[in-house]
Amino acid sequence: MDVAQRLREQGIRMTPQRRVVCDTLARADRHLTAEEVHARASGDTPELNLASVYRTLALLGELGLARQVHFGDGRSHWELAHPDDAFHLVCRGCGEVTHHAGDLVDRVRDHLARGHGFTPEGVDLVVRGLCRDCAKRPSPS
Amino acid sequence: MDVAQRLREQGIRMTPQRRVVCDTLARADRHLTAEEVHARASGDTPELNLASVYRTLALLGELGLARQVHFGDGRSHWELAHPDDAFHLVCRGCGEVTHHAGDLVDRVRDHLARGHGFTPEGVDLVVRGLCRDCAKRPSPS
DNA sequence: GTATATGCAAAGTCTTTGCATCGTT
């Protein structure tokens, strides 16, 4: 975890709480809400307050170390920032969220870069629908 | 406005409040939050409660007549559903949100349709960055 | 006339903030 270093460079302190939040995100198999980070991390050593989770997630976001994703359920979901710009498939049936690799996000960037005058900084691509398994079953809606 | 008809088909009643919300969305130059719809519509004839705005927007969303977009500011923004699947450019500088036409959203659909087992129902593509004007000025961050 | 929609106010979620205390540097 080079987060400690990144923090030190910025004159920001590393604390057990921040470490736990980072580790939890790193270990996560999927995107976590603040509440979920808190739940998973509370098993760990230090007491961890939900407010601190929110503060840490915001901090990681500002530093570009974590990314906030909106799936349309009214909450924020977080993941460690990836170098590759995958996008998200959210299944309406089982709620599963999967990454989908591809160059689509890059293509969006390229497209905009070509004389449209808009400088893209972040691309959020979320596709909602039904995953293979849920499409087979009788539709949940 | 054929919304009245669409509602009747579903056995749902048309009311002045619902009409006002639809008209407000139709007249809107941009995506409106529930609060904004309420503010703009309150000048109109009937009393209009914010709760009814929320209820109407949800209804229109279910019927596929309006679309809910998340710009990452914690609120929902609404627009009448377009036939064309444009995506959204959100400027970090001035907050302006513009539609950007193109076949990118269609390409996402096509891509997924080709043997990935995921049935896309809705594609949310939001690009955050700086618009032409704001990019010229000293960066706001 | 009847079932549905509205208004109002209260409650619910998710998130942020103020402030005293604790802990990293």
Place this chain on the structure above:
DNA sequence: AACGATGCAAAGACTTTGCATATAC
């Protein structure tokens, strides 16, 4: 030792809900 981070609790922002009343069909 000093300043930033945490915990706690309270407040804030947005949205939903319960219930009596009004109203579209």
